[in-house]
Amino acid sequence: MSNTTNVTSMEVxxxxxxxxxxxxxxxxxNKAAVFGLVLWTLIIFTAFLGPVIYSTDxxxxxxxxxxPPGEEFLLGTDYLGRDILAGIIHGASVTLAIGFSxxxxxxxxxxxxxxxxxxxxxxxxxxxxxVTEFFQVLPALLFAMVLVSLxxxxxxxxxxxxxxxxxxxxxxxTRAEFMKIxxxxxxxxxxxxxxxxxxxxxxxxxxxxxxxxxxxxxxxxGVAILFEAALSFLGLGDPNAYSWGYMIGSSREYIxxxxxxxxxxxxxxxxxxxxxxxxxxGLNDALNPKLREL
Amino acid sequence: MNSQPVLKVENLRTHFKLxxxxxxxxAPIVYALDGVSFEIKRGKTFGLVGESGCGKSTTALSVLRxxxxxxxxxxxxxxxxxxxxxxxxxxxxxFMQIIFxxxxxxxxxxxxxxxxIRSPLKILKIGTPQEQNDRVEELIKLVxxxxxxxxxxxxxxxxxxxxxxxVARALAPNPDFIVCDEPVSxxxxxxxxxxxxxxxxxxxxxxxxxLFISHDMAVIQHVCxxxxxxxxxxxxxxTNRRSLFLNVKHPYTKALLSAVPTTDIKTKRSSAPLKGxxxxxxxxxxxxxxxxxCHLAEACCFEEDPRLREILPDHWVACHLA
Numbered sequence: 044m045s046n047t048t049n050v051t052s053m054e055v056x057x058x059x060x061x062x063x064x065x066x067x068x069x070x071x072x073n074k075a076a077v078f079g080l081v082l083w084t085l086i087i088f089t090a091f092l093g094p095v096i097y098s099t100d101x102x103x104x105x106x107x108x109x110x111p112p113g114e115e116f117l118l119g120t121d122y123l124g125r126d127i128l129a130g131i132i133h134g135a136s137v138t139l140a141i142g143f144s145x146x147x148x149x150x151x152x153x154x155x156x157x158x159x160x161x162x163x164x165x166x167x168x169x170x171x172x173x174v175t176e177f178f179q180v181l182p183a184l185l186f187a188m189v190l191v192s193l194x195x196x197x198x199x200x201x202x203x204x205x206x207x208x209x210x211x212x213x214x215x216x217t218r219a220e221f222m223k224i225x226x227x228x229x230x231x232x233x234x235x236x237x238x239x240x241x242x243x244x245x246x247x248x249x250x251x252x253x254x255x256x257x258x259x260x261x262x263x264x265g266v267a268i269l270f271e272a273a274l275s276f277l278g279l280g281d282p283n284a285y286s287w288g289y290m291i292g293s294s295r296e297y298i299x300x301x302x303x304x305x306x307x308x309x310x311x312x313x314x315x316x317x318x319x320x321x322x323x324x325g326l327n328d329a330l331n332p333k334l335r336e337l
Numbered sequence: 338m339n340s341q342p343v344l345k346v347e348n349l350r351t352h353f354k355l356x357x358x359x360x361x362x363x364a365p366i367v368y369a370l371d372g373v374s375f376e377i378k379r380g381k382t383f384g385l386v387g388e389s390g391c392g393k394s395t396t397a398l399s400v401l402r403x404x405x406x407x408x409x410x411x412x413x414x415x416x417x418x419x420x421x422x423x424x425x426x427x428x429x430x431x432f433m434q435i436i437f438x439x440x441x442x443x444x445x446x447x448x449x450x451x452x453x454i455r456s457p458l459k460i461l462k463i464g465t466p467q468e469q470n471d472r473v474e475e476l477i478k479l480v481x482x483x484x485x486x487x488x489x490x491x492x493x494x495x496x497x498x499x500x501x502x503x504v505a506r507a508l509a510p511n512p513d514f515i516v517c518d519e520p521v522s523x524x525x526x527x528x529x530x531x532x533x534x535x536x537x538x539x540x541x542x543x544x545x546x547x548l549f550i551s552h553d554m555a556v557i558q559h560v561c562x563x564x565x566x567x568x569x570x571x572x573x574x575x576t577n578r579r580s581l582f583l584n585v586k587h588p589y590t591k592a593l594l595s596a597v598p599t600t601d602i603k604t605k606r607s608s609a610p611l612k613g614x615x616x617x618x619x620x621x622x623x624x625x626x627x628x629x630x631c632h633l634a635e636a637c638c639f640e641e642d643p644r645l646r647e648i649l650p651d652h653w654v655a656c657h658l659a
Contacts, residue, residue, distance in 0.1 A: 228443040232506075235403055236457040237430035250447050 069329035076325020082318030090139050093132035101130040101285045109301040121290070121304040122297045130290050131311050137286040138268055138315065141202055145267035146260055148206030149213055154256070156210070157217025162225060162244055168218070175211050183208040184273055191279045198281045205270045209263065216259055220252035254330035261323035265316040272312050287312050341415075342376035343514055343546040344383075344400070349373045349409035351392075351399045355619075368618050369395040370406070371570040374645075377563070379513070380544040384561030386551060386593065390615045392570040393550045397518045400548060401433055402426060413514060431461045434507035438519035440499035444491045444506075451477070451487030454505045461510055476505040480535060497528035504535060514546045521556060533560055554597045558582065566590045569618055569626040572645060576652040584649060586659040588631050625657065633658055 070076055099105060104124040105116075112119040118127035160171040178186075190204040224230065225248060233243050274280050275288030276295065287308040294304035351370035357363070370392045377383040385393045398404040400411050402418055411418040413433055421429060434457070437443035444453050451473050458469045477487055480501040491499055500520060507515050517536065521529040537560060539545060551557050557564055558578065565575040566589060574587040585591050592611045611630055616622055622629050628638040637657050645655045 228437050228439055229445045231398075231403060232435070232437060232443050233445075233456070233460075235401060235430065235435045236460045236506075236510075237427040238456075238460045239427070242460065247445055251445070 066329045070325050073325045073328055075321045076328070079318040079321025079325065082314055083322060086135055086139065086315055086318065089132055090136040093135060097129060097132050099126050099129040101125060101133045103129075105129075109297065109304070111301070112303050118307050119301065119303040121294050122301060127290070127304060127307055130285055131287070131307055134285050134287045134290060134308065134311070137198075137284050138271065138288075138312070141198065141205075141271045141286065142264040142268040142315075142319075145202045145205040145209070145270070146263045148202060149210045149263055149267070150256075150260055152206060153210035153213025154217050157214040158221060158244055158249070160214070161218035161221025162240070162248070164222070171214075172218075175214050178208070179211045181208070184270070187270060187274060188277065188279055191274060196279055196281050198284050201271055201274060201279075201281060202267075204274075205267045209266055209270070213256070213259055213263070216255060217252065220255060221248055224248045224251050255327075258323050258327040258330065261319055261326060265319040265323075268312060268316055268319075341379070342412075343379045343414060344548065345376040345410075345412040346400060347374050347410045347412075349396070349399055349411060350407045351395050351404060352407045365619050368570050368621055370399055371621075372409070373567075373570070373572055375563075375565055375572065375575060377514075377546050377548060379546055380540065381562045382540065382547040382549050382560050384549045384551065384557040384564040385567055386554060386557050386564060387567035388615055389552060390618070391567045392618070393552070393567055394518055395570075396567070397435065397516045397548065397550050401435055401516060403435075428461075431457070431463065431510040432512050433514045433516070434510065434512040435516040435518060436500070436503050436507050436520045439523050440496055440503050441491075441523070443503055444499065446491055449488050449490055450482070450494070450502050453491070453502055454487070454509055457506060457509045463510055472509060473505075476509055479508070479539070480505045495528075496524050497531060500524060500528075500532050501535065504532070504539070508539065508543075511543075512545070514548070517547055517549045519550055519552070522551065522553065529556065536560065554593055558597075566593065569615060569621055571626060571655065572653075573627065573655045574653065575645065576649075580649060580652045584652060586648065586652070586654040587627075587656050588633050588658075589627050625655075627656075 102125065105126050106120045106124045108120060108122050108124045110116055110120040110124070112127075116126055116128065118131065120126055121130075156171050156175065160168040160175075187204045187208045190207060191200055194200055221244075225243075230243060230247060233247050238247070271280065271286060272288030272291065275286055276292040278292055280286060280289045280292060282289070290308040291305045291312075294301065298305050349370055350368075350372055353367040353369055355365045355367060358365075373392075373396060375383060385396060387393050395404060399406040400418075402411070402421075406419055409419070413429065416429065418426065418429065418433075448456070454473045454476050455469050458464060458472060463469070464472065473487060474484055477484055482498065482501055482505075486494075486498075491502070494502065500523075503520075520536065521532050524532060533556065536547070540547060547560075549557070549561055561578055563575070563577050564581050565572045566581075566587065567573065568589050574581070574585075574590045576584075581590070582594070585594055589611075596611075613630055616626070616629055624640045625631070625634070625638040625643050628634040631638065635658065641657070643655045643657050645653045646659075647653050648659055
C-alpha cells in the first residue's frame with residue numbers, strides 16, 4: 044500500500060479503487076477535515092445523548108423571559124422564558140434529522156433522474172434535462188416557501204420541499220458521471236458478456252461514479268440544514284419541532300432585547316454547516332487527489 | 338476437422354447517422370462498414386488489417402452486435418446474430434467473446450481480477466458458485482498468472498498481466514469464437530510476443546476461432562491463417578497468409594507491406610510509402626475508394642468501383658489493374 048508515498052504522474056489520476064485505508068489516511072492528514080469530523084462527532088453526541096443528560100423540555104417555560112446568560116441558565120432564556128441551552132441540545136436531533144432525511148430524498152430523486160438521463164441519453168435525456176432546468180431556474184427558497192405554505196407545515200413537508208428544490212445538482216452530476224463512464228471500454232466489455240442494463244447501471248457504473256456523489260451528498264446535508272433554518276426564520280417551520288431555525292425565527296423580533304436567543308442557535312447552525320463542509324472538502328481531496336493538485 | 342465455417346459474415350454494412358447540422362439538412366452518414374464478407378473455419382485465425390479509421394474495429398463490434406449493423410448477416414455456427422432478439426442475443430454471448438485493445442480501460446477498476454474473470458460466468462449464469470470459483474482458478478493458471486493474484490485490483494498489474502486477465506475473462510464461458518481487437522497494440526514489443534503466443538497456445542488447446550484485428554502487418558503475419566486488408570469500410574484484398582505475402586496484388590496492400598520494418602538490407606522497397614490520410618468515410622471517393630492515394634490510378638478507377646475478384650485460387654482482390 045505504499046502507492047501514495049511515491050506516485051508517478053500517471054498514478055495521480057483519480058482511481059476509484061483505492062483501498063479505504065488509503066482514503067482514510069489522506070482524510071486524516073487534512074487538519075480542517077479532522078476538525079469538521081470532531082465538530083460533527085460532538086453534534087451527533089449531543090443529538091443522541093444530550094436530551095438524556097440535560098432533560099429540560101425546550102418548550103417548557105422554566106424561567107423569567109429574556110434572562111441573559113448567567114448562572115441559572117447558561118445561555119439565557121427567550122422572550123417566553125424557555126431555556127436556550129435546552130433548545131440547542133434538543134434542537135440538534137431535529138436539525139440533523141432534517142439534514143439527513145432531506146439529503147436522502149434529494150439523492151433518491153437526483154440519482155434516479157441523473158442515471159436515466161445519463162445512461163439512456165437521446166430523448167430521455169432531453170426530456171429529463173428540460174425538467175431539471177425548469178427546477179433550476181426557479182428561485183429555490185421562494186419555491187420551497189410556496190410548497191410549504193400551500194399545506195400545513197410539518198417536518199415531513201419541509202424535508203420534501205427541500206428535496207424538491209435541491210435535487211437538480213445531484214441529478215446533473217450523476218448524469219455527467221454516467222455519460223463519462225458509459226463510454227469507457229469496461230462498460231462495452233460488460234455488454235459483450237451479455238450484461239443487462241440494470242447490472243451495468245447499478246453494479247458497474249454507479250460504484251465508479253460514487254466518489255463525487257458522496258462529496259456532494261455531504262455538502263447537501265449542510266444545504267438542507269440551512270434551508271430549514273431559512274424557512275423557520277421566515278415563520279414557515281414546523282411549530283411543533285424545536286429546531287435551531289425555529290429558535291431564531293421565534294426570537295427574531297426581540298433581537299435588540301435578547302441577542303442571546305438568536306445568536307446561540309445561529310452559532311450552532313454555523314458550526315454544523317461548517318463541520319459538514321470541511322468533511323465534504325476533506326472527502327473530496329481524499330477521494331479525488333487529482334483535483335487537489337490543481 | 339469440421340470444415341463448416343464457425344463464422345460467416347455476408348455483406349455486412351454499418352452506417353452511422355450523425356446529428357443534423359440544422360433541422361432541414363439531411364443527416365450526414367458515415368459509411369464505416371460498406372459490404373464486408375468473409376468466413377472463418379474452426380480453429381483458424383482470420384486477420385483484418387488496415388490503417389486507423391478503415392473500419393476494422395467497427396467490423397469487430399458489428400460482428401458481435403455491440404454496434405448495430407445496418408444490413409447484412411453474421412452467422413455464428415449457423416445462427417444469424419443479426420436476427421436474434423435481445424434476449425437470445427444475450428444467451429448466445431457465451432459462444433462469442435472479445436478481447437479489447439486497451440487492457441487499462443477494459444476492466445472495471447473497482448473489481449478484483451478474480452471477479453473480473455468470473456463476471457461472464459455470473460452474468461450468463463453458468464455453473465454454481467463453487468464451479469465458477471474452480472473455473473476462475475483454472476483460468477488464472479491457464480493464462481499464466483498466480484492463483485493468489487486473483488484478489489488484486491487491475492491497477493496492481495502490468496499491461497501484459499492485465500491483458501492475460503482479459504484473455505482469461507474472454508475464455509471463461511468456453512466460447513467458440515473470440516474477437517481480438519488489436520489485443521497487443523497497447524503493449525511493449527517484448528510483451529506482445531508473450532500474449533500472441535498465449536493466444537496461439539489457447540487456440541490449439543481449445544480449437545478457438547479468432548477474428549484478429551491489427552494495424553501491424555508483422556503481427557498479422559505471425560498469427561493469421563487468412564488475411565483481409567481493409568480500406569475505407571471495404572475489403573480490398575483477401576487471401577491466405579502465404580499467398581498474401583508471395584503474390585501481393587493490391588497497391589494498398591503493397592504499400593502496407595513496404596511499411597513493415599525489415600532487417601534485410603537487400604529487400605527493395607517495392608513501392609512508395611502512402612501519402613496523406615484516409616479520406617473521410619462520410620464522403621467516400623467515387624469509383625475505387627483508393628484512387629486518391631494510388632500511384633497507379635487510371636481513368637476507370639475514378640468511375641467504377643472494382644468488385645472483389647478471385648484472380649488466383651483463394652486470392653481475392655478488388656482492383657481494376659490486378
